[in-house]
Amino acid sequence: MSQSHARPWAPVVLAAWLIPGGGHLFLRRKWRASFLGGAVLIMFLAGLMMRGPLFVPEAADNLLSTAINYGGFIGNLACGMLYFLTKWFGYAQPDLAGHMYDYGSKFLVSAGMLNILAMVDAYEIAVGKKG
């Protein structure tokens, strides 16, 4: 394991969280940044176009629903600026019945999960664990 190219990782991880692919761009991994950022962006936009609802961190009447609400919120929040812009532009889709809305919700959370993978990858490059 080489540590010779270690850099400060906090700004890299912050950039990776706020702008999907931003951490890799910060580290001058341009094509990787474009593929990762593009995939997260497409998944998030597809989720919005499916009219998926965003999760709200609130307690429900049972533990499972509470865990889903908080977990989904973390997944949404992991998209960084995409999530904040969506909220700022007033997106407030209610949770309706139907497979399209269900898929939309999952796509929005999955975009955040994929962005977390990209953040971990950017962190590993920054600290010299990966090339």
Added chain:
Amino acid sequence: MPKMALTHLEFSILFALLASVVMGIVGRSTDRERLRYGLYLFGCFVGTLFGLAWLMYFGHR
């Protein structure tokens, strides 16, 4: 914003494609390995999708 109304299969394949791209890139260290791993993951996603679909089909007969 336009509305995206796809079938279950189309939604699932779109998900598999995007997840495979990201997991392929972060999961391996060389470009060749990334491509192979991404294709492998996509194949696994689609294979599982069809497998579960047939399982549900026979389960509901």
